[in-house]
Amino acid sequence: KRARKELAAQKKKQEHKELASQKKEQEELQVVAAPESESTTATVTATTSTKSSESTKTTKNKLSKPSPPSGWQLQGGVVAKDIKIGAGKPAKPGCTVCITYTGILPDSGKVFDTNTNFKFTIGDGEVVRGMELGVAGMKKGGERIITIPPKMGYGRKGSPPEIPSNATLEFRVQLL
Numbered sequence: 001k002r003a004r005k006e007l008a009a010q011k012k013k014q015e016h017k018e019l020a021s022q023k024k025e026q027e028e029l030q031v032v033a034a035p036e037s038e039s040t041t042a043t044v045t046a047t048t049s050t051k052s053s054e055s056t057k058t059t060k061n062k063l064s065k066p067s068p069p070s071g072w073q074l075q076g077g078v079v080a081k082d083i084k085i086g087a088g089k090p091a092k093p094g095c096t097v098c099i100t101y102t103g104i105l106p107d108s109g110k111v112f113d114t115n116t117n118f119k120f121t122i123g124d125g126e127v128v129r130g131m132e133l134g135v136a137g138m139k140k141g142g143e144r145i146i147t148i149p150p151k152m153g154y155g156r157k158g159s160p161p162e163i164p165s166n167a168t169l170e171f172r173v174q175l176l
Contacts, residue, residue: 079147086142093123113161138175
């Protein structure tokens with residue numbers, strides 16, 4: 001019996017180590033962006049470690065191009081994808097947050113809005129519902145791409161002249 005318990009404990013310990021290793025791999029993805037302009041690019045460096053080797057891959061991507069929806073899905077079809085995990089307590093409804101963001105129309109790649117030091121209270125309706133949902137859970141210093149379907153953004157009305165009717169929105173957000 002004792003040997004079985006020890007074996008089970010060792011197996012559990014190994015599983016925890018593997019999970020910690022996978023989490024570390026995910027956290028090693030970093031994005032470094034140049035100052036914004038029409039030709040802004042981001043250098044993405046991903047380091048993957050395995051027991052036998054370590055490899056690093058660096059690519060350059062235009063920030064003005066839309067990213068494919070990936071990450072996790074939130075209420076109403078909003079998709080959030082963390083680029084960098086911040087530190088501290090996560091933002092939640094009722095919290096006043098300060099963000100820097102760039103808004104992009106994924107269909108055209110057009111930047112429709114940028115803002116630094118933008119403050120709002122999550123849940124008060126000061127921004128589109130998709131933005132509130134996407135920012136909730138972020139931690140200070142975190143960076144996230146939030147893809148918002150029309151019904152959680154500006155809907156059929158849009159926000160002329162910049163945002164057309166039934167537009168999907170993509171926000172690249174940093175929580176300050």
